[in-house]
Amino acid sequence: MSTVSDMADQQVKPDVYKSSLKPVWCPGCGDYGVLNALCQAFARLKLKVEDTMIVSGIGCSSRLPGYLHSYGFNAVHGRALPIAIGAKLANHKLNVIAAGGDGDGFSIGIGHFPHACRRNVDITYIVMDNQVYGLTKGQLSPTSPDQAITSTSKYGSIETPIDPIRLALGCEAPFIARGFAGDIKHLVEVLVRAIKHRGFSFVQILSPCVTYVGKQQFIEIKQRLHYLDQDPEHDCRDIASAVKVINEQDVISVGIIRCHERPHYQKKLAKLNKAASRKKAKLEDLLDTFRP
Ligand SMILES: Cc1ncc(C[n+]2csc(CCOP(=O)(O)OP(=O)(O)O)c2C)c(N)n1
Ligand code: SF4
Numbered sequence: 076m077s078t079v080s081d082m083a084d085q086q087v088k089p090d091v092y093k094s095s096l097k098p099v100w101c102p103g104c105g106d107y108g109v110l111n112a113l114c115q116a117f118a119r120l121k122l123k124v125e126d127t128m129i130v131s132g133i134g135c136s137s138r139l140p141g142y143l144h145s146y147g148f149n150a151v152h153g154r155a156l157p158i159a160i161g162a163k164l165a166n167h168k169l170n171v172i173a174a175g176g177d178g179d180g181f182s183i184g185i186g187h188f189p190h191a192c193r194r195n196v197d198i199t200y201i202v203m204d205n206q207v208y209g210l211t212k213g214q215l216s217p218t219s220p221d222q223a224i225t226s227t228s229k230y231g232s233i234e235t236p237i238d239p240i241r242l243a244l245g246c247e248a249p250f251i252a253r254g255f256a257g258d259i260k261h262l263v264e265v266l267v268r269a270i271k272h273r274g275f276s277f278v279q280i281l282s283p284c285v286t287y288v289g290k291q292q293f294i295e296i297k298q299r300l301h302y303l304d305q306d307p308e309h310d311c312r313d314i315a316s317a318v319k320v321i322n323e324q325d326v327i328s329v330g331i332i333r334c335h336e337r338p339h340y341q342k343k344l345a346k347l348n349k350a351a352s353r354k355k356a357k358l359e360d361l362l363d364t365f366r367p
């Protein structure tokens with residue numbers, strides 16, 4: 076992580092990370108909470124703006140890079156992850172955050188997710204999950220609940236939703252967390268832990284869409300919250316604790332669900348490069364492998 080080391084004893088103000096663009100999100104949108112929490116997390120970690128990059132796809136949530144004062148890339152729909160991973164592999168010093176919505180990450184972009192989890196490149200992926208396609212006016216998304224009424228499911232959804240946490244766990248993501256845009260203080264703690272984690276970290280942020288789902292989405296989430304850091308039985312190093320979270324029905328757990336240290340991709344790559352440089356392949360031997 077690249078930080079503002081010469082300001083070690085000074086406080087960094089969260090506003091340092093905000094760009095001059097005024098967000099165009101609807102008043103009350105959960106994404107404002109995510110932007111604020113992210114700036115506070117960056118400030119807490121004293122990240123250097125010139126060593127920080129945010130990559131997104133397309134959607135209301137994917138507007139995030141424009142509102143942050145760092146390197147940013149508003150990519151094409153569903154492609155935040157491969158671009159973020161490419162940036163990190165090209166420059167290991169960068170703090171790389173990929174961001175997007177539930178549609179971006181789990182419809183068109185879902186093919187990239189399992190590979191990001193298992194490959195374990197040291198980036199953070201945040202999905203601002205509002206259970207709908209906000210930007211395109213409220214269509215059904217892969218995380219829309221059963222029976223959800225949307226502009227493309229007028230009589231209620233008949234599709235089983237994807238649970239991003241269950242998916243991440245099944246794909247061996249080493250760090251899995253959930254936060255709520257309506258509890259910024261808690262979300263900052265979650266984001267700080269995710270960015271500090273050495274390896275792929277995934278954070279599902281419940282970020283209500285007041286326009287196409289409605290104001291009750293905030294209220295319903297808030298009523299069901301269960302804070303894992305206050306649960307003495309939860310141990311994020313123990314996979315059984317994570318399995319308990321994905322099977323819960325009545326509550327919505329927020330906090331660090333899974334945290335499992337394993338060597339990240341860049342570390343393994345450096346080791347591999349070192350071993351390969353010791354036994355240089357001869358061009359003739361390589362060419363022989365193509366000869367009949
Ligand atoms: C290749 C491609 N297909 C479809 C679209 C249209 N499109 C733009 S955003 C979006 C979905 C946005 O939903 P989500 O990712 O959940 O973001 P939200 O707006 O809800 O934050 C779609 C289908 C597009 N821009 N590009
Ligand atoms: S449409 Fe929904 S997700 Fe998009 S800005 Fe408005 S409230 Fe937010």
Ligand SMILES: [Mg+2]
Nearest residue numbers: 176177205207
């Ligand atoms: Mg969405």
